[in-house]
Amino acid sequence: MSRQQPTDAATAVLPLLENRSVTLIGLMGAGKTTVGRKLANYLSVPFRDSDAEIETVSRMSVPELFEAYGEPEFRALEARVIARLAAEGPQVLATGGGAFMREDTRAVLAEKTVTVWLKADLETLMERVGKRPGRPLLQAPDPEAVMRNLMDVRYPVYAKADITVCTRNVKREVIAAEIVEALHHYLEKEVAR
Secondary structure, three states, rough: OOOOOOOHOOOOOOOOHHOEEEEEOOOOOOHHHHHHHHHHHHHOOOOEEEHHHHHHHHOOOEEEEEOHHHHOOOHHHHHHHHHHHOOOOOOOEEEOHHHOOOHHHHHHHHHHEEEEEEEOOEEEEEHHHHHOOHHHHHHOOOOOHHHHHHHHHHHHHHOOOOOEEEOOOHHHHHHHHHHHHHHHHHHHHHOOO
């Protein structure tokens, strides 16, 4: 199987998913959207991004929502949107970095999806988020310290995901192919139980 074209494993994954989605979790800059689109293409399912969906339903950007309503209100809206999207599988769903931190959201995702943590190191994340301004949680004098703190708080929770795939500075096709392989392995073991 080619790293660029994981067709055999991708073909095998869809029936094993049944009606579940694949949900990508991780910090901002982990590649949930870019890798997610490629993964959806490999699996021949739709790609959905919870942040984009939130912006559509609220008619405001995520930074505007944070500023207008604060993080708790944003997270409540995010939880409702993710619960609705998770029920619309099979698909690849990319979530915001804080979504998986809510226990109720984790429960919905555990029931209706297979969760994949895109784990990245600090250097990779900082390089990527530096290319995209407007991240509400990084509007601070020391964004690297904020990111380090987010990693300390969130990584132990992200580790509860069904699958962990380390993301790094390689083509998104490589990471998407690794996710397909990990999904195939995970789902085959699930069937064997």
